[in-house]
Amino acid sequence: xxxSITVSRFxxxxxxxxxxYVPGEQPKLDNLVKLNTNENPYGPSPKVIEAIRAQLDDxxxxxxxxxxxxxxxxxxxxxxxxxxxxxxxxxxxxxxAHLFNALFQHGKPVLMPDISYSxxxxxxxxxxxxxxxxxxxxxxxxxxxxxxxxxxGIIFPNPNAPTGILLPLDGIEQILQANPDSVVVVDxxxxxxxxxxxxxxxxxxxxxxxxxxxxxxxxxxxxxVGLAVGHADLIEAxxxxxxxxxxxxxxxxxxxxxVAAFEDQAWFEECCNRVIDSRRALSESLAGLGFEVLPxxxxxxxxxxxxxxxxxxxxxxxxxxxxxxxxxxxxIDQHLRIxxxxxxxxxxxxxxxxxxxxx
Ligand code: PMP
Numbered sequence: 001x002x003x004s005i006t007v008s009r010f011x012x013x014x015x016x017x018x019x020x021y022v023p024g025e026q027p028k029l030d031n032l033v034k035l036n037t038n039e040n041p042y043g044p045s046p047k048v049i050e051a052i053r054a055q056l057d058d059x060x061x062x063x064x065x066x067x068x069x070x071x072x073x074x075x076x077x078x079x080x081x082x083x084x085x086x087x088x089x090x091x092x093x094x095x096x097a098h099l100f101n102a103l104f105q106h107g108k109p110v111l112m113p114d115i116s117y118s119x120x121x122x123x124x125x126x127x128x129x130x131x132x133x134x135x136x137x138x139x140x141x142x143x144x145x146x147x148x149x150x151x152x153g154i155i156f157p158n159p160n161a162p163t164g165i166l167l168p169l170d171g172i173e174q175i176l177q178a179n180p181d182s183v184v185v186v187d188x189x190x191x192x193x194x195x196x197x198x199x200x201x202x203x204x205x206x207x208x209x210x211x212x213x214x215x216x217x218x219x220x221x222x223x224x225v226g227l228a229v230g231h232a233d234l235i236e237a238x239x240x241x242x243x244x245x246x247x248x249x250x251x252x253x254x255x256x257x258x259v260a261a262f263e264d265q266a267w268f269e270e271c272c273n274r275v276i277d278s279r280r281a282l283s284e285s286l287a288g289l290g291f292e293v294l295p296x297x298x299x300x301x302x303x304x305x306x307x308x309x310x311x312x313x314x315x316x317x318x319x320x321x322x323x324x325x326x327x328x329x330x331x332i333d334q335h336l337r338i339x340x341x342x343x344x345x346x347x348x349x350x351x352x353x354x355x356x357x358x359x
Contacts, residue, residue, distance in 0.1 A: 021122045024325060033322040033348045035339040038161075038190070038300050040219035042274065042342070044257070045267035048220070051260035052253045064252045071255050074262040075227055079199045084232040087239065088249050088258075092189055092213040092226030093119060095238070096155075098245075099209060099228065101127050102237040103183040108152035113142050115332060117157050117187065136160075136331075140294055140302075142167050144174040155185040159195055162327065162337045164296030166195050176205045183234065185209045190298035192217030192272050193279070199229050206231040216299055217272050218261045225250060225258040275299050279340045285350050286338075289357060294335075304335045305357070313356055320352040 007016050024037035072083040089095040100123040104110050109132035112120050116133075124131040134146045140163045147154055154175060159166040176184050184207055186198045191212065199210050209230035215221035228238060242249060250258070261268070283293045283301055291303040304310065314326040314336060325337040338349065 017125075019122065019125055021119050025323065027323065031321055033341065033345045035300075035341050035345065035349060036323045036325045036337075037221075038216060038298070038339045039221050040216060040271060040275070040299065041340070041345060042219055042271045044219040045261060045264035047264045047267070048257045048260045051256040055252050055256045060252065062252075064248050064250060064255055066248055068249050068255050071225075071250065071258050071262075074259045075229070078262050079197075079229055081199070081202065081229055082232075085202065085229055085235055087228040087235045087242075089226050089228075089242065090250065090254075091215060091221075091224040092187065092211045092228075094224075095211050095226040095228050096120075096185075096187065097123055097126070098238050098241045099183075099185060099211070100124070100129060102241040103153060103185075103209065103234060104129050105152035105182075108150055111147050111151045111154045113156050113160060115140065115160070115163060115329070117161050117189075120155055136163070139165075140331075141165055142171065144171040144178075147175045148178045151179065151182050153183045153185070154179060155187060157187040157189060158198070159190050159193075159297040161190065161298065162300070162325070162332065162335075163294050163302055164190070164298040164300055165294060166297035169196055169198060169201070172198050173201065173205075176201070176208055180207060183207050183209060185211060188212045190216055190300075192268075193299045194276055194297045202230050206233065209234050214258055214261055218258075218268055219271060220257060220261060223254050223257050225254050275340050278343055278346055281343070282338070282340055282346045282350075285346070286353075289350070289353055300337055300339045302332070302335045302337050308357065310334045310336050313353070316356040316359075317349070317352050320355070322349050322352045324349075 068088050071088055072086040075086045076083045087095060089098065096119060106129060109130045110124060111132050111134055114133035114135050121131045129152065137143050142156055142160060172186060188197055188210055191197050202208050209228055211226060211228045214225040279296060279301060286293050286303045291305050294302040310326050314324055317324055
């Protein structure tokens with residue numbers, strides 16, 4: 001993939017050197033089994049749709065609530081914190097962008113796993129921050145004991161992406177305790193699929209910031225809502241940065257839909273449990289086909305077939321209208337990252353893989 005080979009003379013040197021993130025493919029859906037970008041296979045709560053519909057009137061001429069107070073209240077109530085400890089933004093990608101800018105120190109490296117969310121190095125480039133990737137162990141686990149020494153901040157997804165492997169809370173506390181002078185960000189994009197949130201630690205660690213998204217467990221990737229929870233001082237820094245970019249964190253539809261999503265806890269739990277059950281079944285079936293599957297606490301699995309080239313398998317799946325993600329990155333270039341779909345989608349994936357492995 002070439003981002004661009006032309007450089008306009010109107011560009012600043014800064015833009016010329018920027019290497020932007022390449023998002024996962026969003027093909028038109030006709031008959032595709034789309035298991036490449038970790039969306040939820042189940043739709044959002046009907047109450048979310050209803051709440052968004054209720055916004056579709058003359059009130060759209062008005063600006064949204066500048067502080068998204070209703071949503072902050074819903075999030076604060078859900079996690080037992082106060083609203084001054086909550087930040088919201090357009091997807092957790094925007095929340096991450098602001099925290100890299102607001103909370104990571106320049107002149108010292110920001111520590112992150114060497115296999116993790118590929119947006120982190122992009123933000124480092126955007127804000128002129130040095131990234132220091134730390135290798136995972138031989139089982140693809142984060143080694144908490146490596147996260148020490150002088151640094152400008154620490155960030156990792158939990159569960160990690162794209163491995164899906166969960167770091168238990170005691171590992172997170174180990175990192176927090178070794179780094180009292182750095183902000184430690186736990187990116188919990190996938191926490192609701194069986195992990196335990198670190199939000200319970202924010203009152204004990206003023207240097208902890210936890211980010212989450214409504215894109216995965218709450219089936220709202222299209223609405224673009226992300227959040228952060230941490231000490232009010234950290235949140236205040238994020239608000240300053242955000243207000244220097246745009247004055248409204250979210251649009252009216254997003255606020256209404258997100259509030260409704262937090263109100264329908266039963267729908268959320270039902271969808272998460274279905275995904276967790278399907279993940280178990282999918283992992284077992286993949287193992288049955290000879291794949292080595294990393295233990296996932298997310299809504300995707302990382303799997304590698306010892307005898308088959310991952311890029312070829314991904315291409316073969318695509319010919320059979322099943323789309324998964326393949327990363328051309330050291331250590332994981334023989335893995336496929338497969339989003340957990342509905343049981344029917346998973347069956348189609350497994351049938352296609354079965355055919356490819358026979359061939
Ligand atoms: N963090 C991680 C680890 C992710 O995989 C993703 C999804 N690509 C995000 C954050 C961003 O999610 P969103 O912007 O949809 O909230």
